[in-house]
Amino acid sequence: MASLKIDADPDEVGLDAARLQRVDSYFQRYVDEGRLAGWSVAITRRGRVVHYSHAGVTDLDTSTPVTDDVIWRIYSMTKPITSVAAMMLVERGLIDLNDPIAQFLPEFAEPRVYVAGPAANPATVPATEPIRLWHLLTHTAGLTYGFHHAHAVDEIYRTRGYEFGTPRGVDLATACQTWASCPLLFQPGSEWNYSVATDVLGRVVEVVSGKRLDEFFAEEITGPLGMTDTGFVVPEDQRHRLPKVYTMTAEGLRANASFSATGTVAPTMLSGGGGLVSTAGDYHRFTQMLLRGGELDGVRLLSPRTVALMTRNHLPGNADLETFGRKLFAESSNVGVGFGLGFSVVLDPVAGKSLTSAGEFAWGGLASTAFYVDPAEEITAMFFTQFVPSSTYPIRPRLRTLVMQAVVD
Incomplete structure (x- = not known):
């Protein structure tokens, strides 16, 4: 398992420790008020892990606590990994x-x-x-x-x-x-x-x-990056690490049997759009590779120029999603946000009234997981939970605000 441990005090990298605790106090209310069963959040700056915390449980029936080794269904956070795979083939001249x-x-x-x-x-x-x-x-x-x-x-x-x-x-x-x-x-x-x-x-x-998608991921991305718990199915002897997926009903949180089955059986269809499970430690390695321009611990998947291209807005006329996109549900505002090659990309934080940086790229998953990378501030942040639908709570914009307000250098 790719470990994720705090390896720097916040003040070493320009964060206010007291302000950073607002992340936990805010999201703790989601558990206390019965809106989420449990969650994990991880924040880094300049490649150093400064915050990693958990709250609540993975199973309300058994009261199993959220721990470091939980394997989360990341759903559409699979998309950036598939996009990286495609761009690796572009770099090889194959497409x-x-x-x-x-x-x-x-x-x-x-x-x-x-x-x-x-x-x-x-x-x-x-x-x-x-x-x-x-x-x-x-x-x-x-x-x-x-x-x-x-x-x-x-x-x-x-x-x-x-x-x-x-x-x-x-x-x-x-x-x-x-x-x-x-x-x-x-x-x-x-x-x-x-x-x-x-x-x-x-x-x-x-x-x-010429490879199945699971084979390509394992041989070309997750294997080289040491993402040992990321795949399309959780091995039987590790199923105890897989949480239930919850939804809100009139009676409160209830486990959703259909979504909770995801990851327990090897799928016939390998979904590059939403099929992976992963851990905070694993996905942390993926975000660090992106922040570092395609390389981590001597393993280079992409050129820095390729990552730069992927994280620019590719919508025609430099339009944002609000003007160019279909009006669909969204976890956060699409004003001032474009789309690159696999990621949303912030074009104008002022237009979006968002406390973040131009150039921030991000995405999330159906079960309310989310991540973002802010190259200007050298920040990555990830939030994991298992709650559907993801449009229910403003997790993504609140996470950005709570992280950025702790930056004091």
């Missing part, structure tokens, strides 16, 4: 950001775009632009998620069995064929919509590398 994905996935050769009508009988037109690799990385391909419940195409996904998961027995290749047969929400590159694009990207990684 290019402008490549039409039909070169690797022929089922996407003739996409059609929704223009009107119900899900049962939609009117469509041919796409005027092929879906390109950068469209997948930026969620501008025109793909969607069934769980959005915002558009007829979302309903088409649901009728085919794709809402939060996939039909039983379906693998990634088959899922991509189904998605390719569905109409796109819009012409590729013309809007932003959070979607299965990163799952399709994972399939591109498989086809180009």
Whole structure:
């Protein structure tokens, strides 16, 4: 297990220790008030771990406390890892950001775009632009998620069995064929919509590398970085480290059996968009690799120039998500926030009324996990819990504020 231990006093790296304790006191209320079962939070500055704490339990029935070795379902925090995998292949010259994905996935050769009508009988037109690799990385391909419940195409996904998961027995290749047969929400590159694009990207990684996605991750990313507890399934003898996933009901927190099953059985479909489990110690190593420009402890996955490209805004016209994106649920404001190659990217903290830095990049997961990297302040922060849906509480913006207000140098 990749360990995560405090190795610096806050004042050594320009943080006020008393102010930093506000992180714990704030999130402790979520446990005390019965809004979360438990959580972990980790904060670093200049590569030093200055804060790592836990509260609550992983199982309300057994009162098992949150500890250092909890294995969390990180859901969409898988997406940055898949994006790194794709960019590693770009660096090797095996793919290019402008490549039409039909070169690797022929089922996407003739996409059609929704223009009107119900899900049962939609009117469509041919796409005027092929879906390109950068469209997948930026969620501008025109793909969607069934769980959005915002558009007829979302309903088409649901009728085919794709809402939060996939039909039983379906693998990634088959899922991509189904998605390719569905109409796109819009012409590729013309809007932003959070979607299965990163799952399709994972399939591109498989086809180009000749490896299953789990093999590529283990051999090229998680293995070299020492992320020993990160994968698509928790070994049977380690299942006791996996928390239950909770949701709020009229009677209070209740375990969600469907989500709690994630990670207990090896999945047929390897979801590059949301399939991984990980620990705070493991994901810490991933964030440090990003903060250090693609390298950690002598292991280099990406060039610093590649990480810099990934963490710039790629939305056309330097638009933010508020103006370029579909109006969907969001854990925090999309004003002044763009999107790079796998990450949200802060363009203007003033526009977003956010206590953070321009250039901060981040993402989170369905079960309310979140991370961000602030290169300007050399800060990383991670929050782990297991609560769905992630849009319920303002965890991400509060975490940023509570960390930044402790910076005093």
